Amino acid sequence: MSKGEIVMGALAPHPPHLVYADNPPQNEATSEGGWEELRWGYERLRESLSDKDYDVIIVHTPHWATFIGTHFLGIDSFKSLSVDPIFPNLFRYNYDLKVDVELSKAIHDNAADSGLLVKMMENPDFRIDYGTITSCHLVNPEWNKPIVCISSNRSKFYFNSEVMQANMIKLGEATRKAVEASGKKALLLSSNSLSHRHFTVEPEVPEDMSKEHVTNHNQYLWDMKMINLMRDGKTKEMIDLMPDFTEQTVAETEAGSLTWLMSALNFPNYKATVHAYGTVIGTGNAIVGWDPRKAKI
Amino acid sequence: MRDDNVRKGILVPGLPHPLLCPEKNEGWQRVRDAYEKARIEIEETDAEILVIYSTFWPSILGHQVQAYPEPEWTFVDEEFHDLGSIDYKFKMDPEFAELIVDKSKERGLHSRTVSYYGFPIDTGSIVALKLLNPDNRIPAVIVSSNMYANRAESIVLGKSIRDAIDESGKKAAVVVISALSNRLHTVEIDPKDDKIHSLKDHEWNLKFLEYLEKGRLEDVSQLSRQFHNEARVPKVVSFKPFWIMASIMGQNNLYDGNVLAYEPVWGTGSAVVTLTPAEDTAGDLEYDEDDPEFFKGDREVLDFYEQPSMGSLEERDGH
Structure with missing residues (x-):
C-alpha cells in the first residue's frame, strides 16, 4: 500500500448564511443571494481542488463541542435534518452523508496513543452539527466523498488557550500519521471563522448586504494580521499569536480547529492561497488553502 | 402562600444522567427523585403555563422563544451520546410565546419566536420537560439564553416575561435550567465516584443553597456576578439564571425555599430547588x-x- 497523504488543508468557515445564499435543494430556506465574496471564494477553493484526487474529507468542527475528550463519528452513514439553533430561519438542511469509520478509528487510536482522551460516537440517532454540514457542503456540494468528523474539545474553557493548542498539536500529528498509514488521500478542513463577535440583531432581510460589515475595526486588524501570516507562510508565528488573537477578537479559533490543521500540515512555511475574506453578521471569515505541493517546489 | 401569578419557581439541572441512568449513582437517583417531588409541587398549584429559561440554549440574535406547537424528535446529547437516545414530544403554547416576544419588544429587546419542525431543543429543556411535565399536562414555552446578554438585558427580559404572564391572566410556574457550579469532570469517571469538582465550587454551591432555602431569591440574584467569578467555568459572559428568575418572580426575598436535592452530576453542582411565594421570609439584605x-x-x-x-x-x- 502506498503512503497516504494530505492533498490540501483549508480554512473553511461555516456561516450557514453561505448555504442559505446559495439556495441548494437540500436547504428549506430560500434567499435572494448575499455574501458573494465569500461564496465566490468557496468557488475558487473548489476550483483549486478540481485537479486533486482525494478519498476523504476530514473536518474539525467547533459546533460539536465536547468537554470530555475529543470525539469521532463512528457510524458509516447519517441522514436527517439539521436546523441551526441560532439561525433556524436560514438553515434547515436535509443531509445524507457517509463516514470513513476506518480512518476515523485510526485517528482516534493514534490520538489515544499520544495521550489524548478520545471517544467514538456510535449512537445512530446522533444529529450532525450544522458547522460540519456547512463546511462540507461548500467544499463538496456533491457529497460524493466520505467524511471524518472530529469534535472540538473545549479545553480552553477549563484550562487556557495554551493547553488547548498543545492538545490540538497532538491531535494534528495523530491525524497526519493516520492518513499516511491509511494509504488514502485526504482533504482537511478547519471549520471556523476568525474574529467572532456577532451582531446581536439581524436585518429584516438577512441577505441585505448594505448592513454587513465587520463588528469593529479591532477585529478587522487582527484578522488581517493572521491572514498576512498565512500568506507569508509564517504559520508557527501565527500559532504563537493565536492565544492573543483569540482573546482579543473572541475568535472561533478557541475551538482548536485551525491549530489542529496547522499541526496536521506540519506548520506550513509555504504561502497559503487566500481565496476570500468577508464578514457574516459581523464575524470575520477567511477561505484559505494550503497545498502541500507548494512545499515540494 | 402569597397570591402571585407566578405560583412556583423551580431550579433544575440539565444534564441527562438523572433521566437516562439514575441507577448508576445514588446522587443522580436523588436528583431524579427531586424532579419527581418538584413535579408534584407544580401539580399541586393551578399553574397553566410552564415558562422555561434554559441556559443550555444559547442565542446570539437577541432572545428566542420556542413556539412550534408540538416539537417531536429523537434526541442525542452531543457529549453523553453513549447514554442513549431520548424520544420526545412536547406541547408548546405559541400564543404565549408571541406574547413574550411582544412584551420584550415593548421593553426594547430584540426578540423573536422560533417555530420550525426539527428545531434542536436543548438537552436541559428536554430533561426538564420529560421529568417535570411527562404527560404534557401544562403547555410550555422555552426561552433562550443570549450569550452576550449581561445583567441589565437579563433583568429586562425577566420583566418582559412577567409582563406576558400578567397580561395573559395565566398562572405560571417558572423553570430555570442551570447547574450551580458548572465545572465538569473532563475525564471519564466511574459514576459511583462522582463528586463536586472542587471544594471551592462546593462551598459556593452551599452558600447559594443556604440563601435559596431561606427564600432569598433576590439576594442570590444580586450575588450572581460573584458566583460567576468563583464557581463557574466562564463559557458565557455572565451567570444569568437567577437574574431571570428573580426578575420574573418580583425581585424580592418573599419565598418559601425548598432544596429538594443537591448532588454532583459529572462534577457539576446540580440542585433541585422550589420557591413558593410567601408573605414574609428573609429581609432585603444584599441589594445594591x-x-x-x-x-x-x-x-x-x-x-x-x-x-x-x-x-x-x-x-x-x-x-
Whole structure:
C-alpha cells in the first residue's frame, strides 16, 4: 500500500448564511443571494481542488463541542435534518452523508496513543452539527466523498488557550500519521471563522448586504494580521499569536480547529492561497488553502 | 402562600444522567427523585403555563422563544451520546410565546419566536420537560439564553416575561435550567465516584443553597456576578439564571425555599430547588445592583453618560 497523504488543508468557515445564499435543494430556506465574496471564494477553493484526487474529507468542527475528550463519528452513514439553533430561519438542511469509520478509528487510536482522551460516537440517532454540514457542503456540494468528523474539545474553557493548542498539536500529528498509514488521500478542513463577535440583531432581510460589515475595526486588524501570516507562510508565528488573537477578537479559533490543521500540515512555511475574506453578521471569515505541493517546489 | 401569578419557581439541572441512568449513582437517583417531588409541587398549584429559561440554549440574535406547537424528535446529547437516545414530544403554547416576544419588544429587546419542525431543543429543556411535565399536562414555552446578554438585558427580559404572564391572566410556574457550579469532570469517571469538582465550587454551591432555602431569591440574584467569578467555568459572559428568575418572580426575598436535592452530576453542582411565594421570609439584605426597566442596546464604557434612559443607574451614579 502506498503512503497516504494530505492533498490540501483549508480554512473553511461555516456561516450557514453561505448555504442559505446559495439556495441548494437540500436547504428549506430560500434567499435572494448575499455574501458573494465569500461564496465566490468557496468557488475558487473548489476550483483549486478540481485537479486533486482525494478519498476523504476530514473536518474539525467547533459546533460539536465536547468537554470530555475529543470525539469521532463512528457510524458509516447519517441522514436527517439539521436546523441551526441560532439561525433556524436560514438553515434547515436535509443531509445524507457517509463516514470513513476506518480512518476515523485510526485517528482516534493514534490520538489515544499520544495521550489524548478520545471517544467514538456510535449512537445512530446522533444529529450532525450544522458547522460540519456547512463546511462540507461548500467544499463538496456533491457529497460524493466520505467524511471524518472530529469534535472540538473545549479545553480552553477549563484550562487556557495554551493547553488547548498543545492538545490540538497532538491531535494534528495523530491525524497526519493516520492518513499516511491509511494509504488514502485526504482533504482537511478547519471549520471556523476568525474574529467572532456577532451582531446581536439581524436585518429584516438577512441577505441585505448594505448592513454587513465587520463588528469593529479591532477585529478587522487582527484578522488581517493572521491572514498576512498565512500568506507569508509564517504559520508557527501565527500559532504563537493565536492565544492573543483569540482573546482579543473572541475568535472561533478557541475551538482548536485551525491549530489542529496547522499541526496536521506540519506548520506550513509555504504561502497559503487566500481565496476570500468577508464578514457574516459581523464575524470575520477567511477561505484559505494550503497545498502541500507548494512545499515540494 | 402569597397570591402571585407566578405560583412556583423551580431550579433544575440539565444534564441527562438523572433521566437516562439514575441507577448508576445514588446522587443522580436523588436528583431524579427531586424532579419527581418538584413535579408534584407544580401539580399541586393551578399553574397553566410552564415558562422555561434554559441556559443550555444559547442565542446570539437577541432572545428566542420556542413556539412550534408540538416539537417531536429523537434526541442525542452531543457529549453523553453513549447514554442513549431520548424520544420526545412536547406541547408548546405559541400564543404565549408571541406574547413574550411582544412584551420584550415593548421593553426594547430584540426578540423573536422560533417555530420550525426539527428545531434542536436543548438537552436541559428536554430533561426538564420529560421529568417535570411527562404527560404534557401544562403547555410550555422555552426561552433562550443570549450569550452576550449581561445583567441589565437579563433583568429586562425577566420583566418582559412577567409582563406576558400578567397580561395573559395565566398562572405560571417558572423553570430555570442551570447547574450551580458548572465545572465538569473532563475525564471519564466511574459514576459511583462522582463528586463536586472542587471544594471551592462546593462551598459556593452551599452558600447559594443556604440563601435559596431561606427564600432569598433576590439576594442570590444580586450575588450572581460573584458566583460567576468563583464557581463557574466562564463559557458565557455572565451567570444569568437567577437574574431571570428573580426578575420574573418580583425581585424580592418573599419565598418559601425548598432544596429538594443537591448532588454532583459529572462534577457539576446540580440542585433541585422550589420557591413558593410567601408573605414574609428573609429581609432585603444584599441589594445594591440597579433595576433597569428598558433596554437601550449595549452600553459601552465610553458612552455611559450618553445613554441616560436605561433604568435608574445613571440617575444615581451618573452625576
